[in-house]
Amino acid sequence: MNQIKYTIFKTKWGYFGLAASKKGLIRTILPLKSRPDVQKRLLDGLKDAQYDPKLLRDVQKQIIEYFEGKAVKFDAPIGFDSVSPFTHKVLWGCAKIPAGKTVSYSQLANTIGSPRAGRAVGSALSKNPVPLIIPCHRVVHADGSLGNFSAPGGTTTKKKLLELEECF
């Protein structure tokens, strides 16, 4: 079986949740003030996940440093497989956006070879299971406005993340 492990750790912004299978990260939860809340969101739909505080220690360290305002590059293995090929392409395209930079939904659509699929890109990003590691907050509307964000905190979180990265 593919054993799922998870961990919750504290960052400057609150408790951050990580869940991973043997293949790599399958879910992240952006910082929340309440640890049980993070745990609830993290384990929602995950069966038999085992708590492991040492899970992906390097990644934990990178995330903590990230929220302290340091420019870090996440080298976490990605292990989710329950997404469609298109969503997969969108997420990988998104993962290539450098910190502190933003692209529009249509630019991202363009890089994956479907220039008119801006809307589809949006719906693919809304399914992003690993926000932050896949920096979906770096994707904004073509006119410069933020667009939407499905992770806890919504656009407020998106804005805060972008402001944080501007200081990198």
Place this chain on the structure above:
DNA sequence: GTCCCGTCCTGTC
């Protein structure tokens, strides 16, 4: 600035 329609993918029935 707002409205509307084209676009393309996903989830549900």
Place this chain on the structure above:
DNA sequence: GACAGGACGGGAC
């Protein structure tokens, strides 16, 4: 299959 709906974009007004 068909259909509705979405983290969009761009043109018309």
